Amino acid sequence: MVETAGCCGLLQACCHRHDPQKYIIQGEFEIDRSPWFSLCASGLSVAVRLYSQNMDPTTRKGIESENAYIMGKELERKKHEVLKVPTKVIKFKLKFEVTQDFGIPRAFVVENRDKKHEFFLKSVTLHYIKHPNLEEQKFHFYCSSWVYPITKTGFKRIFFSDQLYLPKKTPEGLVELRKKELQKLQAPRPKGKWNPWDRIYDYDVYNNLGDPENGRLYDRPVLGGSTKFPYPRRLKTGHPNCQHDHSRESGPASCFQFYVPPDERMSYEKLQELKNNFVEALIRFLAPESTLPHLWDRECPDFVNRVAHFFVPKAAISKKDVRFIRSIIDFCRTLKLPSSHGGPSRSDPSEEQDIFEDIISFYADKEVEELDNSDKQRLEKLVPKEILNQVVATLALKRHDVSAQLPSIIAEDKFAWAEDKEFGRQMLAGANPVRIRKWKWQEADVSLLREIIEKMWEYDSESPKHGVLKEMKWNKQNWEALFKEKFNQPQWQDFYKALVNDRVFILDHQYLEKFLTMINGKGVCAYATRTILIAPDSLPVTLQPVGIELSLPGDSPRLVLPQDTLLWEFAKFHVASNDTAYHQLVSHWLQTHAVVEPFIIATRRQLSVMHPIHRLLDPHFKDTLHINALARAIFLNAGGILETLLFTGEYSMELSSHLYKEWRFDKQALPEDLLERGMAKPGVRDEVVSGPMEHVESDKSRNKAATGAEQKKFEVDAEVELVLEDYPYAKDGIEIWTAIETWVTEYCNVFYLNDNDVKEDEEIQEWWNEIKTRGHKDRTEGWYDINTFESLVKALTTLIWITSGLHAAVNFGQYGYGGWPPNRPMLLRKFLPRDGELGEMSYMEIMKFMEEMLPDKFQMKLAIAVMDLLSRHTSDEVNLGQTSPQKEDHKSIIQKKFEEFTKNLKAIERNIKERNKEYLLMNRWGDAKIPYKLLYPDTSKSMPPTSKEKRKHHPEKADINEMGIPNSISI
Template identity: 40%
Template sequence: MMSTQHRGPCSDLQECFSSVQSASHAQANHAIIKGKIVIDHSPGQSGPGKSASVQIFSCTKVDPGTGKGKLSHIAYLKNGKSHKHNGTKTTTYKLKFYVEPDFGNPGAFVIENQHKYKFFLQAATLRAPDKQAIHFDCRSWVYPIKLTKTPRIFFSNKSYLPSETPSTLKDLRKQELISLRGDGIGERKEWERIYDYDYYNDLGDPDIGPEHARPVLGGSESLPYPRRGRTGRPKCRADLSTESRPEKINLDIYVPPDERFSPKKLSEFIGNSIRASLHFLIPEAKSLLEKDPHFRSFDEIRGMFSSNKSRKVEGWLTKKLQKLVPEQLLKQLTRASKGDPMKFPEPQIIANNDLAWMEDEEFGRQMLAGINPTRIRCLEVFPPKGKNGKMSSITLADIEGSLDGLDITQAMNQWRIYILDHHDYLMPFLSRINTSSVCAYASRTLLFLRSDATLKPVAIELSLPSISSDEVNRVFLPAKEGIEAALWQLAKAHVLANDSAYHQLVTHWLHTHAVVEPFVIATRRQLSVMHPVHRLLDPHFKDTMHVNALARSILLNAGGILEKTLFPGKICMELSSELYKEWRFDEQALPKDLIKRRLALEDSDLPTGCQILFQDYPYGLDGLDVWLAIMTWMMILSSADEEIQAWWKEIREVGHGDKRNASWWFEMNSRDNLIQALTILIWTSSALHASVNFGQYAYAGYPPNRPTLCRKFIPDEGTHEFAELLIDSDKYYLKMLPERFAITLSTALVEVLSRHTSDEVYLGQRQSSEWTDDQEVLLKFEEFGEKLKEIEQKIVERNRNARLKNRWGPAKIAYKLMHPDTSNVKNDGGLTGKGIPNSISI
């Protein structure tokens, strides 16, 4: 008998499929159901044509022999019409199915691929005998039957709760879910649709040397972590707790076929990555990185960028790239118009004012409207106090002269003292971090909320561990000129290095990518595609598992890009695990997060449940509008059923198993709790991720604005380095920044991460207007879209309001990271600076 991991959605589906093969299509008493199927395939690979066959299941008439819906006769893909676009070939096939006169309406179909190539099945439409159009949103890869051993099944876009499922489809529904869970053993093959969990045990590679060993994250009290999708690769010889890695960077790391990029998306992703990495591919650029590792002036850094929006790969470069880049990707690289392929696009932070990033107002503004606006909080106790009870070294004398005439008590009572705190979680790690060429502090930054709602930094405390005492602290105060101004700029750079690492490892990676993946897996394993909640969540999971798999392969791994560019280096992911200890699902709700950080007051009379403290907090104000729109859209939900209960139980006990005993998990015992949980999940996957990801190039694309590490400590008076600072503060600052290689690498990374792809689907949109046949749901979804358009207009009006200074700031960057961009029906991709994609898709 075939093992579970190789079985299809129906244990006897192959037999069902074969039982009709010998029947003649020419019988006079047969009715006809017509349809079409749309597939994508790579140029150079032929479409499946007659090598692919399809049968449809009735959802209204039972076959007494199988207990499932009646099956049609077989139809083959033929009469295909094709067109090419952006390196992808799309073919539409017309089909004709012969069925018994009482067949009823189709509810599912099975497709068998006898072709030698896989193809990407976009969608299908069948015309029932009563002329009703029945739609299928498929969007998955279909692999050759010689690999899968069983055909693929797809269900129509009609949703059913478990108790309402037609008897014709009940067994198919159950068997499909069972097959997707697999048996938890063996290495997963590319074509297998198996969803299972594993620890983050694939980041290290001890077989190539002990310096590449990394601890397993997840499954322990000391190193907790969300679960990832299981791949099942063999264990390392040097460490049986670590999963082996591919011998080279592998873009085909296993994820189930439903989670893989479409051909178009994969082509664009690789093309964008290559285009951003030309500095490492072109011999002339590589030579510069190796021979001249340091930037000598800000003008030289500025020279990395071109003001041209697009860059052309010139003829001389095309020849050099032919040996490195596949032909189709090379064609994509040469489509752009004029520009310099050796330069990056110009980041917004320097587009209007080269020096705006140095201003204190811009430094403070980015904590409210930049790419990490979720860390700042209103201070509750002065001086700030750590978890160990130790007080900060910042004194009243340091700051009271900067509070616009208020004393500290008045300022605190008016909720006008804020803190950006990167102290407690970093202190235990600094001794390990500061053993190489990295020089890192743990920082606290105090800011004062002025009457115009701008944030004025008033003090920075930088701390280091000490053998003789708990820690060594230095306090820096704002200054406009002289050596004090130079020291202040250096202190801000160290704060920004802290903030950059926290943003990338925690705000961005952990709080969106990593925490959502267990929800994706649980949804596929426990909620049938026919479940209405699955239909609601599906677009918000698009490409997330594939992106995360690529991240583990390229970014997060031992020696990966984040270890090379961020100051924590080899302990990047350990640091992320430490911050996961603080993570709570309920606090991912924006209102609760704002209340916890004392940036809003609880107010049960308001729909959001909170009142934001001041209007010029762009992330908070725009975010609450989007949050409320999502929550209102979720009001269509009914109470939880048995599939929902199983889903929620698995998330709590397995997917986030290290948090299984936390008291803050919702009990899934009411409609309100289901609405709250799904609102948090959709918010996290869409708006939260967009707000902390797609502005990266605008701000971090210019490394002096957000350095990822510092190579020097701030010198003490009387030292040789202090003398260097006195002679040329700019030169010292540049020597403190990362080397040219790390700067170029981090710039290339944030360019790729900030790009929208042309197949992106935004909040309030779906890839198909027939994603459900429930007219009431479609009406509510249309209302959701209209609400998002109203929010867009609100954002435009807020950005026009000159009194709201944080929406532009000295750098003149309008805050659009919460702009849903619902009008952008056809997006050509790129650095748009706005738009909320439905999912964590990059």
């Protein structure tokens, strides 16, 4: 609902007579999300003055209008109406007197004279009432900013029109205002506590993760500012230092009370939505189990069979064996099993369940009245007090029936996740598809593959003797000769073909070895792992793992092969656990959230809101500073959620700092990343095109019968050629990347005519310099000079890709894959049994070993709740391709180029739908039947569906869905 308050706004009285020698400009001011009726506290609560783009020759400033006022008397008259019918938006009409030479208004200054209350100025539209040349023209200002009382801020707010200018092309009347606004944002930070109304953008190191005053257990190193612990800079908050350690910053009284500049704070509605989502997730997964039938009771026979077949080949097990296993499981349920990772012991035999049944019961229908006491005690140390209180209060109001949707990985087949080919598929299309690389002819890689081959000989009596391998020189030519002469048995042909066709891959988590002594001393059992996989040279492509190396400091690496049966399954758990930690700390947090934060700070400080690049980037920074601050306060802090859930524990952020040493901005471009990992080869690059393409790619996997307008494709020029055609993240990602690059190129073409325009753009040069020398000061490599049009486009495309496509790919699949903890366990509590031990273990002991190996029940339930929370889209998201930088002028060249960008994204949507139909593209579905849609743009949806709509329209796949690629890292 919109309420309009009318007032002439001229001077201080409605009876003011218009000077016939002056023109009248009428303005409509739209205020949103504010207690606006409080502005009636004074007679003239808000003063507004317009500035022309023309310079006054006398003052050498922009020509000014008279002040106009939002009148308190008019608001007082309507106050009682608003209290009855609340309004979200109110519009004020003001009139300004200007001289005849005033010309086009391009800026205005607002002075909030109310002593207590701020308001959110959404937009302003101005037009002349009578003007011989400009009467039909409207002048738009998209403010979207909080205006605080001048008694608090000490200065007036400046707003500029929707028109964009490079610095050297700024109209004369706006030059001083432009510089003045940037100087305010760059001014030295004030001493003392910062206030909510302060607009301060400054850099700081990560010195606020620990709480040393609470004891040594909560002390954490300062990240950033040293060669030992390099890190991107964060937003400075102004909180006081710790009393006993002035190098550390003390935290706020509440994790929701930290400083964030007002325009970077998420809306009240979104913050409440996030809190409610957190509460719902905790209730859903941490509530006591109900008396309603569990999934076990409905699916018991099938479940027992599948558990049995998980460990023993189907052909080798009989119905009698199944009955025997069931009796063992029943017996296991009566055992008292102590926790080995700090969790409470189980004392009630009636509560004991098989480990898989125990996990599945998390998702079952249940009735809840209160939170389990043991869970509540552990949550008190992890979850903000107000969130936990809301959980308790919500449960106290009434009995709740809750149920959780099964994660996609087990929605269709509860055991597809355990298959080797699904294990490999997730490296290309799972929650973390950005770590796998191609095997190289280098010493470390070659020696590992050699060990795998040597060990395979132990299982193959017909193969050559060990001496052949030990004496041979390890190069590609000798490999080919060896395979041709000796490895002619069928079981070796896949190796031979993969090697000669360059189709060997590796998932390397060897970097963990230097941390294991510390990590494994904290009650977890972790290895450094390397996994070798091979792929066929034709469709369908399935990555087949052939060996896993597990290393501990001071010990010889242990090599496990698929022939090692149960040991192999346990080794895969350790690989998945390592990959999960890397995903959370590096792929997700460090390489999207953390690295983008300095770019946002530099943009606010160095680029005027009138700068075209500021306007281009602004949608991709929405809410990121606020969400990062929340992450530091709840998830990344000492003793916080991630330290509790991940096996890396208190060394989690230290590990991400170690891996930041490898980070380079120039390698974050998707084509460069794929080339660096060997997952693509250089292609022949054509000139970037801007329009939606109708060319149907020559792709052996495509449906050749596809015809008609609905089958138009988005053509991707061959900047890179994928090594694996069925690599869903890379295939979809390259199309998204190319569409972004095309859009950025066309946008920048409007403002930059040549390389000199880039070099002479002082704001861009200062922006880039500050990013390198302050925001990412600890990383001196990987930065190219932005002195050409091409380098500017590459930098902007990379930045937009990180905030949109990359973040979507590594964030929104978390519940779909990690919501089933055995698929991606966050920690493990057991090392692999020693050689020969498994043969002496009974089935009962094996089941007990697995239960003790996986995280304890509380950790698994909390992990599921966190994955649920992080994977949710929020109601105010704007997807890539939905909002143009030029909002009103539909005839402008920018608007037309943006429409082409949107059409390109729609064509990509069709491409993805087609690829997801192709049965030969196995990695787009897999046995788990999960369509790859994490990079599905979905430009047509203006708002994500509600939870009710999800259940109605997407009942089977709500966690991995078609909800689009959000513009920004806002969750």
